[in-house]
Amino acid sequence: MIEPLDESQYLAHRAGTVPQPVALRSWVRAVGVPFRRGIPHSFAYLLRDEESGVHVVDPGQDTAENRAYLSAVVAESGTDPRGIRSITLTHFHRDHSGLAAWLARESGCPVRLHSAEIAELRAESRGSRYTDGLDARMRRWGMPISRASLIEITGETPPALTVPDELEPVADGELLPIPGRRVRVRHTPGHSPGHVVLVLEDEGLVLTGDTLLPHINPPIGRSHGGEGNAVGRFLESLELLAAYDADDVGPGHGYCFRPLGERRRDVEAHVRARLAEVRTALASGRGTDAWTVAPQLTWGPGWANLSGRNLQSALDQTALYVELARSAPA
Template sequence: MRPAALSEVAEGVFELRLPIPFEDGLVNVFLFTDGKEVDLLDCGMNAEESLDAIHRALQQLGTPRIRRLVVTHIHPDHYGAAGVFAGPGLADLYIHRLEVPLVHPRYVELEHLVSEVQHHVLVNGVPASDAEVLSNSQRALSQVVKTAEPSVQLDGAELIEMGRHSLRIEWTPGHSPGHICLYEAAGGLLFAGDHILPELSPNIGLHPQSTPDPLHDYLDGLRRMAERKPALVLPAHGRPFADVAGRVDGLTSHHQRRLDQILEIVGRDEKSAWEVALELWGPRENLYEKRLALQEGLAHLQALAVEGLVVKTVTPESVRWRRA
């Protein structure tokens, strides 16, 4: 295998592209060096090829030691190798406090979350035959994650040193409740994680582990990051780019169009989110995609309900939506 290339994106800041089996096949992590030690932003999955690439990069930078590991959010491609690099005698793990309670149920003690998700998809209209498979799709991901206890739980707005750079933690919930971006005012660098990607629209889903209104959270975070006017956005997937205002406009109008479409689909008769998702995206073969489509549809329905455009009714058996 060709060794993953280390490219310097700012003075003493190196981007490393690690292999993953989804999205566009790569996740970007960043190494900050002060000449003695390295700080790492995101760490890829707990998989041999990915770990090897990080070890080679450390060798290239002339240090075996990682001082800080900061994680943008706990999805496996960003957090998976946390337990390899952070812990007693290893790096200190920095993570937003809203991510911390998601880790154990998602990657260690899965049974409770699996049954919670199963109930969630059932009340949202998924047929029983699909519900079990859909709620089990989490299990495979726990294989590529080694968890670690955080040393620092972030609230957002902290200033932390990474290599020779001072970065501000920007809490940007939506894709995940405690998703963070890191912003360096001096150089105008925004390390955006999955919050602002150049090609993809990150999945914004309502589910048992999400915030209660993730789409509004997400759109608000987009607006705040655009206001920072970064000179360069360094995303976790895809290539760095400069036009943050244009990309934020694009992502915002994508969601606005989807809100309009969904409002169109939700008629006067009550519908389940599953029926809405099927009408919007058509039947999906891939179960992982089915679950994402349901959760993404739900995030938009919830935003419409919060705005008073849609009426949401709930019983222990079902959640239904209709036009206000």
């Protein structure tokens, strides 16, 4: 069973509020940055190097309020956005990367992220998978066009993400240029093709982005693109993380916790159980594609209660599981 690293963070999570900044180590702060209803915040991480320079990981969603808030938190470290030494992203989703372009302009720093994430941006597949190519996706799911109303998304459409002017690729195994600190990049595709975690090797702490979260199973294939099947790649990423099973975790949402291995095994068990469900549905002859397999699977709210964005997510992920089940039989 996992346990929170900080009680105030955990209580904020239970209350659905944004936690106050918390020092995880003498040079590492977790900063809850407001996001939206249902997902109250993402975590930005401020890392101080041995020369007192400040480095930012996953600065959060871009709003005027968040710019002011992050500036105030950075000021507590004795600098301002213009004094930031580096910006690194675990992945390029708006709740983690939105402020990166602004912060890069203010500081003059390039934005570091994995080359697979950069390739996706250059292929113009950035942004939400819930808005692009619905007709093509419905065909891939096997969903009748006449049922399109079930996946309509109502409400305000978020603005397009601003891509930073200068992107600098990082690679698996690379140490980030943070003076006096050993922060190693590990490529963990699955949630997105270029997702990475950052291992603080001398601290027993891993910043996992959305690869491991304390309270939900992370969506797989959250972005287009990438090589191989996203579910298969995600299982490989979980296997890679086994080397850090004893470490503490700074996730992308929720609350910071320990140990990594407990949550990693739970998430892997969930993925393998879902894959077994999909194989059973295919073997029964009652399912041939995402649209016919998905109703036979277990869904938290119940299949009949899914609509809009949640139904799109369910069908996208079911399609990935169907693809893997067919390519790699049990």
